[in-house]
Amino acid sequence: MPELRLHAFQTHHVGPIELAVAAGECVCLRGASGSGKTLLLRAIADLDPHQGEAWLDGAACSQMPAPVWRRKVMLVAAESHWWAERVGTHFPSDYDPDRLRELDLTPDALHWEVTRCSTGERQRLALLLEEPTGNLDPDTTAAVERLLDDYRTRNEAPMLWVSHDTSQIQRVADRGFVLEDGALRETS
């Protein structure tokens, strides 16, 4: 069972943090701007230097090459960024275009030029979610929530979800935390 676990986890002014997200569990994270939610997610994805250790499925982050860890513990940043001209270049070569229908996009979207995509179409799927529906309209928000929920249950993926929207947290979260003064406090 893949479980995401943090022990004595510390980065910048955040931590030390103890947290375990069980397989298929969705944990939501809230906190004022500057409280370090982004820093925490970046450190869990090993994009920032940090102390302490993180495990996925019993395997320690420091014991595997960083790219391998990041493919397993994927961070979806609030702002998505394109680096090539065509949308399709950003996807793996074996990506099934039909999967785009789940997001109400046509498979043709892979051949679009990046500039054609509105920010609403730039979100993608993962494990460490930084306000994944931040810029979306209510309908697409619902579609993304469905997609993530489906992914989570199908893969028993642990999910750490940063959101400001309390009604969204009530919809999707199994447990909720607030990040305050570098420490996590569980909310009901």
Added chain:
Amino acid sequence: MIALSIFDLALAAILVIGLAALSWHLRIGLEQRLLVSAARTTVQLLLIGLVLKVLFDNAHWLWVSAMAAIMVTVAGREVMARQKRRFAGWWGFGLGTLSMFLSSFTVTVLALVVVIGNTPWYAPQYAIPLLGMILGNTMNGIALGLDRLTQDVAQHRPALEARLALGQAWREVIADSRREAIRVGMIPIINAMAAAGIVSLPGMMTGQILAGVPPVEAVKYQILVMFMIAAGTGFGTVAAITFGSRRLFDERHRLRLDRLIQPKDD
């Protein structure tokens, strides 16, 4: 060759003073910098003339290598000074200096030993001017390339980190910026080679012709120097950009912009 008198040089200096006066009249505001750099040229070149005279009279390898060491150190400082975001700590100086040392010295020694074949091979009349020309161009290439690399990475940080977050290795992530930086460093010498003889008559060749060397002999030396400069610049830029790219990431494939000194104006 006709020797120049002080009077001849003073005549040329009047032209520069005239230009300064024009700058003052038109309020361009460059007159002070123009005069100061003209004075620097005079003093620095007279000094190096004296140094070279002493060096040529005492062609000991120790003196030649001391001179070469000073030249590469000054070039390293110059590379560092031209960076908008240079590497913090010793890397800022060491990166460019080491790359220049590796490429310029190797190429110069190769030219002296294998191609020119003078005895002794380190004869300062050949070694110092050759090293100077190769070093000067390599310095430009490395400075341009490194500046481009660090600017590019700082500018595209979010996209680079998005690719890292998707599990790409640092080599894959930096490849585009790296290629572009090497291109930028090498373009000037490629352009110089393409334009040589048609648009521009290179300084060394012109100097030799003025000194009475038959044009075809001067041209052969110029071709040799051009190739050496191209090799020195190319290998030096590739080395500097390669070390620099590596330094921008740590062993956990994290982009470490904290290893660069942020420019003051933003």
